[in-house]
Amino acid sequence: MLNFELVNPVKILFGKGEITKIKKLVPKQANVLLLYGKGSIKKNGVYDQVTQALSGHNTIEFGGIPANPEYAILLEALAIIKKENISFILAVGGGSVIDGAKFLSSAALFEGENPWDILAKRIRTDKGMPFGTVLTLPATGSEMNSGSVISRKETGEKLAMGGPGLFPQFSVLDPTVVASIPNRQLANGITDAYTHVLEQYMTYPIGADLQDRFAESIMNSLIETAPKLMDNPSDYTIAANFMWCCTMALNGLIQKGVPTDWAIHAMGHELTALHGIDHARTLAIIAPRHYAYFLDNKKEKLAQYGERVWNITEGSLEERAKKAIDKTEYFFQSLDIPTRISEYATDYSETAEKVRSALENRGWTALGEHKNVTPDAVKAIVEASY
């Protein structure tokens, strides 16, 4: 097991009716920016619950944060934060809104001239403006971690930021919100969370038995929950388990003491930038090809995963590893998620080369747990994903 540090101060309020508690959690004297997305919260009742809970607070709204939270729009929100002397941000939405709030939290206290530097120069945020979240779309885990990914259309960039100052003060997880989420987004949420686990697990054995078992637990639970959730997202018990799995998949716990990969995400981000493919779907496209390409490095862990998650017990190590990759791809497909680039885009013959050069231009010459996901490997993996 590798040495690690773990600290996660986020206060989670989980369950039906918990939204009312934000009344006490948001500081009384704060000027609050209520940040949300494209307006689904006005249809599913969450907006009403939140504004009612905040009725005694001085609140200003900013809606319209899109999927892949866009820098240009966030700058508009930042201007309001400064003009209106905002001191607390409440993000109500999915991972994009929460990631947007994290950027704003950092940018609001940033002393440099250009807030994009936080992303471009990878400036760690040690202190941000306090913020809380009300999660409406389980998927990214952003509600219980200190990371964020921001997109910038102007330059085609999608960059990550983070730091200990970017943990939410609190996050409210009310599973009743799941009932109104369209199936496409449920499928994306399952795929996103599942791939988060894979990125932290599918490397090489290092004797971290409990972390492995926790990761396998999340995957087993998502596999068991997925078809029931797609059939009946109104089932509270199913929705609650789905929601908790997504949070636990990326709150930092299962990555402690183990090597991690994250090359799938790096490649996936480029596919979103190039073709506008939903983030989760890019992961479903890349993951099977990435594991096939690095079969030699990952076959022990793939076989362990095959046995403990998919009950694959027969065949050689390599055969079991390959079967495990197939099972993973079928799982994504069972959620109506196509796993080939050609199913999303028509003009993709240059995509592999574009992803290769984009990653090379960012100076990321080698990703993955062995730092061997070179630009050439990236090109081969993306090409195999056509």
Added chain:
Amino acid sequence: MLNFELVNPVKILFGKGEITKIKKLVPKQANVLLLYGKGSIKKNGVYDQVTQALSGHNTIEFGGIPANPEYAILLEALAIIKKENISFILAVGGGSVIDGAKFLSSAALFEGENPWDILAKRIRTDKGMPFGTVLTLPATGSEMNSGSVISRKETGEKLAMGGPGLFPQFSVLDPTVVASIPNRQLANGITDAYTHVLEQYMTYPIGADLQDRFAESIMNSLIETAPKLMDNPSDYTIAANFMWCCTMALNGLIQKGVPTDWAIHAMGHELTALHGIDHARTLAIIAPRHYAYFLDNKKEKLAQYGERVWNITEGSLEERAKKAIDKTEYFFQSLDIPTRISEYATDYSETAEKVRSALENRGWTALGEHKNVTPDAVKAIVEASY
């Protein structure tokens, strides 16, 4: 799934060599009380590492905290805290030393006249004196939770306390300390952690699939780790997994959203008070009898546990549940832990009645997830444990 709140701000530093970091974690200007136990830290090198790391700090020592941390001794430490104007406590030891530090953290800021009231009147500690821990004996999980159990010989009491003010600021977990722990205490640690999981898991199904799987993961991992650990506690990987299992077994995570029992601990505490049996061993004595007595209430969960942890797949629900209880008892016995009171004490014919009346006298008329562990049930369970 039940509604829940989760917050755990403890900073964990895990791994070989992490003890040196306390230099930066303990506030520079603090007057530090270095609290430890019977002196094993002076033999295994931990004392030297800690005092070296604290060489720039103003430190006063207090050693001699016994297993089942004793109120009378803690009062001596409390007097030193007040006299020496202590502002930070560093607990170096196992659960007893850490639990003692929590009592001192609370008592140091307590405004009442009698510190025992914190326990007797169950006063929640919202703010305590800051403290950190260096764990030397994995078992209780106290290093990452906000609870404590204190004993008082004078009255034969063993009572619990807690509150959000009693989380350690940091806990250092260096698995190399495991190499010097005697086998008896390793066995106790495994049993203690395992039973912590059982208390939070062995109730009734509530659809909290991920919590169930996490609990099963810890038990599976402890079962796999136990014989290797007993054979070779110097194996770093094994020791690290054991240590992390013990922490995760009682840091609050697996109890969120599920009913819990804790009646085994209540009965076990009385056996320690009456016969001086090691805490963990009292749990191994009571658990099989408790589950047999409440088989009807717990058989669904016992059978699930039997299948997922012990691969028991044949027989009726009740048969599988019973087999799972047997497997649990054999597991404790495989660690050289006798599971009958008669193997520890000679004069025990009144024990069941004494435990019954002790619990009744404390006003705990009904324990367990169904509040049906009545004093009479307690008597029957303890009697069956002879």
